[in-house]
Amino acid sequence: MNKILNEINSDRETQIFDCDVENDIALDEKYKRKNNPNIPDLAEGTVVRHYTALSRKNYALSTTFYPLGSCTMKYNPIINEKIASCAKFAEVHPLQPENTVQGNLEIMFELEKALCEISGMNNFTLQPAAGAHGEHTGLLIISEYFKSKKEKRTKIIVPDSAHGTNPASANLSGFEVISLKSEPDGTLSPDKLKEILTPEIACIMMTNPNTLGVFEKHIPEIAEIMHANGSLLYYDGANLNAVMGIARPGDMGFDVMHINLHKTFSTPHGGGGPGSGPVGVKSFLKDFLPVPTVVNENGLFKLNYKNKKTSVGQMKAFYGNFPVLLKAFVYIKSVGGNGLKEASVQANINANYVLNLLKDKVTVPAGNVCTHEFVLSSKGRLGEGVRTLDVAKRLLDYGYYAPTIYFPLIVEEAMMIEPTETESKQTLDEFVKVLSGIIDESKNNPEAVKNAPSKTPVSRLNEVEAARNPKLRW
Numbered sequence: 001m002n003k004i005l006n007e008i009n010s011d012r013e014t015q016i017f018d019c020d021v022e023n024d025i026a027l028d029e030k031y032k033r034k035n036n037p038n039i040p041d042l043a044e045g046t047v048v049r050h051y052t053a054l055s056r057k058n059y060a061l062s063t064t065f066y067p068l069g070s071c072t073m074k075y076n077p078i079i080n081e082k083i084a085s086c087a088k089f090a091e092v093h094p095l096q097p098e099n100t101v102q103g104n105l106e107i108m109f110e111l112e113k114a115l116c117e118i119s120g121m122n123n124f125t126l127q128p129a130a131g132a133h134g135e136h137t138g139l140l141i142i143s144e145y146f147k148s149k150k151e152k153r154t155k156i157i158v159p160d161s162a163h164g165t166n167p168a169s170a171n172l173s174g175f176e177v178i179s180l181k182s183e184p185d186g187t188l189s190p191d192k193l194k195e196i197l198t199p200e201i202a203c204i205m206m207t208n209p210n211t212l213g214v215f216e217k218h219i220p221e222i223a224e225i226m227h228a229n230g231s232l233l234y235y236d237g238a239n240l241n242a243v244m245g246i247a248r249p250g251d252m253g254f255d256v257m258h259i260n261l262h263k264t265f266s267t268p269h270g271g272g273g274p275g276s277g278p279v280g281v282k283s284f285l286k287d288f289l290p291v292p293t294v295v296n297e298n299g300l301f302k303l304n305y306k307n308k309k310t311s312v313g314q315m316k317a318f319y320g321n322f323p324v325l326l327k328a329f330v331y332i333k334s335v336g337g338n339g340l341k342e343a344s345v346q347a348n349i350n351a352n353y354v355l356n357l358l359k360d361k362v363t364v365p366a367g368n369v370c371t372h373e374f375v376l377s378s379k380g381r382l383g384e385g386v387r388t389l390d391v392a393k394r395l396l397d398y399g400y401y402a403p404t405i406y407f408p409l410i411v412e413e414a415m416m417i418e419p420t421e422t423e424s425k426q427t428l429d430e431f432v433k434v435l436s437g438i439i440d441e442s443k444n445n446p447e448a449v450k451n452a453p454s455k456t457p458v459s460r461l462n463e464v465e466a467a468r469n470p471k472l473r474w
């Protein structure tokens, strides 16, 4: 036994002797500590228990239902994380010669093909690092396209039911935003669209299903109107979890789109990234895609810079967030086309199930049929002085992550719920029971709801103060 340990340690011992702090480092006396640091002197076991206890105070997909609307916080197979952290992938350097990373390039090549098949687009860039980053990339492509045609198109139509990043991206990409109001059923009216159409309109940016969780039923007509005006159609595909294997934006007439891999394809959206927002285009726009793209020349995968002159340029260092691409690829290949469709169908069924159970307790602003998520309004449906924010906080007391609230902005006292396909009927029933109970409680005992949460490590925070002056130590 000792012999083995000696062998293992023989390397380390040299290191230990090499860095004998006392003798080797000529640190000036004035920099040396006079007293021992003021840190608790605790047994390792105690420290481990402390940090484990802290880690358990986190809300996570692996501990609780996470109905955060617009984020598709579904359970993603842990094996995909393991594959992504496998050293053969994780330790590859982006500047390695192409012939040493053929496997990585092949995965990117195949992922692009799979995304084309799922979306009905013809080419993709995998560079953008988020949904909003994809929007910016897509709009730069549209901008370059019109420049190449010498057309001056400076405006973009963004419906009020689009995601909040859409007008921001349009603005950031140098366009003026023209707003289009949605109809009472939550969809867009082709007639109202016609009224605001001018030759300066570059495109319409549609979120579909839109932020109310409603599928836009007039898309073919809208596509015809826009194309007749020489304008393009941008599809915000962050809600792809509702339509995979059922409908394809490319078939609907869209010219450019982005997909949030970190929602739909095995990376959760929450947690701050890294993410991935690939952008797909129809063939006539492919020369404007960021460089490099991955091509296959005689069986060899290569990075292609051929379109450098026409391209919008490089949108991110290197080629995108490879581990997120890898997880998406593994997920798509492991569940297959039918699996993707099944996921969307189930996500839609689960959302409609929850909506149906809740619809009498709250107000449903856009019809009683939704896609993968839905929006409720609790305006006038809660006890005296109780707001949606209070209900969300009270859910924390029952161990749930709170849904998205006050979004979309077009619904007062909004609550946006996305159950996802991976939750069981039992989980959904339990959640509905708790949420309905809180709505009743807001009438019988409003103070309990207004003062929530009371069972979490910290109670109600001043949110503005907490964001601007976070208190990170006691």
Ligand SMILES: *Cc1c(COP(=O)(O)O)cnc(C)c1O
Pocket (backbone or CB within 6 Å): 070, 071, 129, 130, 131, 132, 133, 163, 165, 207, 236, 238, 239, 260, 275, 277
């Ligand atoms: C999440 C989302 C986005 C933005 O994606 P990010 O990765 O957060 O930038 C855009 N549109 C819709 C509809 C979304 O749900």
